[in-house]
Amino acid sequence: MGRYWSLLFLLVPVLGVGSFVWGASGAMWLPVDISEHGWQIDHLWNFILILTGLVFIVTEGALVWFLWKYDASSNPEPVKFTHGSHNLEVVWTILPAATLLFIAIYQMNAWADVKMRRPNVPATLEVMARQFEWRFRYPGPDNKFDTPDDIYAVNEFHLPVDEDVVVNLKSMDVLHDFFLPNLRVKQDAVPGMMIPVWFRAKQTGEYDLVCAELCGWGHYKMKGRLKVESRDKYNAWLENISRQQTATK
Numbered sequence: 001m002g003r004y005w006s007l008l009f010l011l012v013p014v015l016g017v018g019s020f021v022w023g024a025s026g027a028m029w030l031p032v033d034i035s036e037h038g039w040q041i042d043h044l045w046n047f048i049l050i051l052t053g054l055v056f057i058v059t060e061g062a063l064v065w066f067l068w069k070y071d072a073s074s075n076p077e078p079v080k081f082t083h084g085s086h087n088l089e090v091v092w093t094i095l096p097a098a099t100l101l102f103i104a105i106y107q108m109n110a111w112a113d114v115k116m117r118r119p120n121v122p123a124t125l126e127v128m129a130r131q132f133e134w135r136f137r138y139p140g141p142d143n144k145f146d147t148p149d150d151i152y153a154v155n156e157f158h159l160p161v162d163e164d165v166v167v168n169l170k171s172m173d174v175l176h177d178f179f180l181p182n183l184r185v186k187q188d189a190v191p192g193m194m195i196p197v198w199f200r201a202k203q204t205g206e207y208d209l210v211c212a213e214l215c216g217w218g219h220y221k222m223k224g225r226l227k228v229e230s231r232d233k234y235n236a237w238l239e240n241i242s243r244q245q246t247a248t249k
């Protein structure tokens with residue numbers, strides 16, 4: 001056997017890269033992106049994946065090559081140790097540092113779009129995360145929160161398509177995370193803070209809302225549904241809930 005053991009290590013990069021290629025070529029890749037800004041996130045994800053993938057292939061290749069070349073049975077001479085190379089150390093410090101600096105600058109625009117350039121529209125709804133459900137509150141006809149005509153929903157919420165949406169995100173108890181995979185939105189809900197989140201859905205349909213922060217024993221069941229629909233249907237839904245609420249008052 002001898003050096004052929006090193007081929008076992010070759011399986012790691014081959015199967016590792018292979019599973020990514022297989023996943024990406026089928027329907028097992030990222031969830032469908034229905035947001036306006038999502039392509040930026042996906043682009044960064046792909047860019048970083050390819051970059052780290054290349055480094056992975058090169059380092060794994062080097063590992064296997066060394067295993068093969070310096071196998072004990074074909075190298076009877078004892079090992080000679082070296083106390084390092086100053087030049088090499090400098091190179092492998094500067095290269096990753098420069099790469100990280102490049103990514104930091106390259107992603108600035110995406111970050112600004114998602115976290116800094118809030119559209120100039122009033123908040124569409126307030127999302128209150130709690131153990132273990134999502135509570136939604138819409139301002140109602142007067143467009144003001146904390147008034148008697150507020151509209152409430154739990155675990156299912158609706159939004160209009162092709163409109164800027166601002167969500168005021170809060171938590172009632174512990175850390176949660178408001179994650180809409182199809183909208184490429186993921187934001188922690190922090191107790192005591194109101195964090196604005198914004199996005200624009202480009203496609204109608206029904207999508208998942210999940211909690212992406214381990215928040216207690218019932219974390220697994222903390223899921224909701226988002227229905228993106230036309231302005232008319234959205235208005236009708238709001239009216240319908242509002243009518244039910246006033247009927248039970």
Ligand SMILES: [Cu+2]
Nearest residue numbers: 176211215222
């Ligand atoms: Cu949670």
